[in-house]
Amino acid sequence: AQRVTQPEKLLSVFKGAPVELKCNYSYSGSPELFWYVQYSRQRLQLLLRHISRESIKGFTADLNKGETSFHLKKPFAQEEDSAMYYCAQANAGGTSYGKLTFGQGTILTVHP
Amino acid sequence: KAGVTQTPRYLIKTRGQQVTLSCSPISGHRSVSWYQQTPGQGLQFLFEYFSETQRNKGNFPGRFSGRQFSNSRSEMNVSTLELGDSALYLCASSQGTGSEKLFFGSGTQLSVL
Secondary structure, three states, rough: OOOEEEEEEEEEEEEOOOEHHHHOOOOOOOEEEEEEEEOOOOOOEEEEEEOOOOOOOOOOEEEEOOOOOOEEEEEOOOOOOOEEEEEEEEEEEOOOOOOOOOOEEEEEEEEO | OOOEEEEOEEEEEEEOEEEEEEOOOOOOOEEEEEEEOOOOOOEEEEEEEEEEEEEOOOOOOOOOOEEEEEOOOEEEOOOOOOOOHOEEEEEEEEEEOOOOOEEEOOOOOEOOO
């Protein structure tokens, strides 16, 4: 079974510091990978999609097939980045049709 | 463009009852997926409907079922409710052509007493 692991439940950084949220996946092929974010009292929304390089708010993520990782990074964290972040994977080839496997999520808190 | 709409927002039921949740996708989206979110298990995929047909299914018991109508609106039904069914149920819509971006609703919070 596919598995997505986010080892950190909680992550705290100060404003202006770099931030990295870790994500490891288990799919042996070439998965399609996403980061979704949920800000306080808002809906879950797409933050970044590997295949299209679509990204918002200055976040990037690099796929490392050797380490099966897809860590999310931002060089200078802002207070408004405080949120719950989910890493998710879908089957390669566009056949997942809405079926994503999510990690458990990481709560990021950016202190002033 | 209106977002994904889920009704009702909150539901309280007792064990053994059944419940129906509704989801209206973004206009033009033909795929609707359902997820269960709990503190312990996180987000888990239930099923996905496209053009009124279930196209993908997660590992949930048969008490969980769904359907999709010709206007792409979808309903999810849970029969014989158990305490463990208490969760936030999220619906997501997309165009349904592949592993594209999902647009999520605000969810229905179900409490089973």
